[in-house]
Amino acid sequence: MPETDRRPASNLQPLSLHIPEPRYRPGDTPDFGDIVVPAVDATPRPGEATKPDAMRDLCYGLVRVLDFDGQAKGQWDPKLSPERLRTMLRYMMLVRAFDDRMFRAQRQGKTSFYMKCTGEEATSVASTMALDRGDMCFPSYRQQGILIARDYPLIQMMNQIYSNRGDHLLGRQLPIMYSAPEHGFFSVSGNLATQYPQAVGWAMASASKGDSRIATVWCGEGSSAEGDFHSALTFATVYNAPVIFNVVNNQWAISSFSGFAGGERTTFAARAVGYGIAGLRVDGNDPLAVYAATQWAADRARTNSGPTLIEHFTYRSEGHSTSDDPSAYRPADEASAWPFGDPIVRLRQHLETLGEWDGERHEAQRAELEDLVKTTQKQSEKLGILGHGMHQPFETMFQDVFEDMPWHLKEQCAQMLAEQEAKFGPDWKPE
């Protein structure tokens, strides 16, 4: 290097590497008092065709409808009927009852794995309710609320969780990796964010066929770091694809806080800015705000006005999965310190404020749903629990690798059936 290219660095401090650190660790008392909570009616609702550059503020604000005293206010209020609100509450309560039961089933050794979405029910239930039934959902593993909100049979979910005889996925997938095409629910992958570009492809296909259906996709804030996320946004903006991107920012990705996905620097909604996509940051624990934002984005997509990225600002109240112990990395009471409350409590409060619901009805519904889940669980367990597995005819292992089975798989299948006979005798059938 010639001497002239060298900058005298003597007046600079040495470089230092920044490693993000969450504010609270086990033992600390969490205090989220400094999270900015804009007033419920502070955020204007732009027209659905507004240019992304003209609505950037919405990437940094917070779309809210429900005040903390249960009143719906402001331009975003979707003005749903009490009947619709009660349906929404019911779905969210059903998701919670289902989660509690299935988590316990895993703890009792009945299956290998489970994941709850406690505290995040609104981000899938309210979102799905704002879509048309024909719209295609590309979920991550934490959107059981989509299936519930589309009245997918609970027993089918349980059969999949148990990998039992009734599992229409033939026991091939890890529990909760559902697939339900008739309910507009794409097969869940274990590999994070892969569904993001796939949703864009589905939306491009719908547009190219002159269809009216749109695609919608979810991932966690942690997964938004994956390259697939950015591939999806690039394709969506290039082709103006009719797609809604949901980033469920529940603050945690297993043990890593949102800072490891860039959350210390800007919002996740602001990812939209660089791509020229509309972005909305929403109180994810406010079911009406989630509904309103999704409805806005759906109308935008359906009128060829382009894709939208919605950040759902929420909190993962429980562990990542049955394999996780969050007390090792965050304060035990962080969820209760979270300033946005619980989506079920907030919707209940709203209905009660309207005079459309009361404590007695709430308790009755809770008992009814718990009962429904319990009864369904009994029916499902008649078809088997995971145990050592092997509830399906062994040859199903080789089916669906391809449409037609090539010779080598036929040979391997014959070999496996001979092994089965050697192990269990000629009369053995999967129980």
Added chain:
Amino acid sequence: MMSADTMTATKTMNMIEAINSAMDVMLERDSNVVVMGEDVGFFGGVFRATAGLQKKHGKTRVFDTPINECGIIGVAVGMGAYGLRPVPEIQFADYIYPGLDQLVSEAARLRYRSAADFICPMTVRTPFGGGIFGGQTHSQSPESIMTHICGVKTVIPSNPYDAKGLLIAAIEDNDPVVFLEPKRIYNGPFSGYYDRPVEPWSKHAASAVPEGHYRIELGKAATVREGEALTVLAYGTMVHVVKTIVEELKVDAEIIDLRTLLPLDIDAIEASVKKTGRCLVIHEATRTSGFGAELAALVQERCFYHLEAPVERVTGFDTPYPHSLEWAYFPGPVRIATALTKILKD
């Protein structure tokens, strides 16, 4: 092979603890070593392999990363170019695919394409293999993808003692190493019988692990069991499974634990097969284009006139790893016994 400074006290360790100890020793000895990956920092990894390391060595030496495997491997290449010795973790081997371009096109070829102007002294650690009801995205065995790259070394330990010595040698190696950890045997060797209790490592001699620095040279196999009837080539979990079965069946097998798939200890393989005249190759990975195909070809090329029977392969099937049918998929006792019978027939 142990180096001179091995003569420290030993401690009983399972495989996770041995792997943790290897990183601990290297972080201590070499200020250029950095450990990173999803959830590896404060939490210490989803399998606890890096537990306590951040606290001991500091946040800039041991840290969490964004969930982006392409980024993890890519920044490790860049750190290596600067002069660091990065040890990235990919949380499950099934999630290495988003990082493959950085691994295949960059890490593996940097030395070659720059005529050694730049090197890539990184060690990618990743748990692999099935047997834990992990379904298709927590069970895969992608070792043959790694050996096919030409430019990364591929190492698979089968016990705590080897895991530590091999990992230290991998970290000290100036070329990229993929270090595949058989997660089924993190806590104890696996017999192949899913309905029997797991015996902890503490009951196994290889759980006596020196606390300090020692190396097990890459490219050197270990003879796990000497025998005359046939040679079994195995690695990782399958070393223990096949050992259980040959002992049950009282087959006088010579079991070779390859330990490093690339570079391979061809001399050990050749010597054993020439002695026994028969060879069984075993792995959990899918069959077609698996590492067993390479081994069978090598044995055939080098030992053909010594062979008394065709080389046999025992492998996983050519399907994604099923959840419920895991134990029908796994190359367990029956599949191994059938192959042994066939190969020993005449």
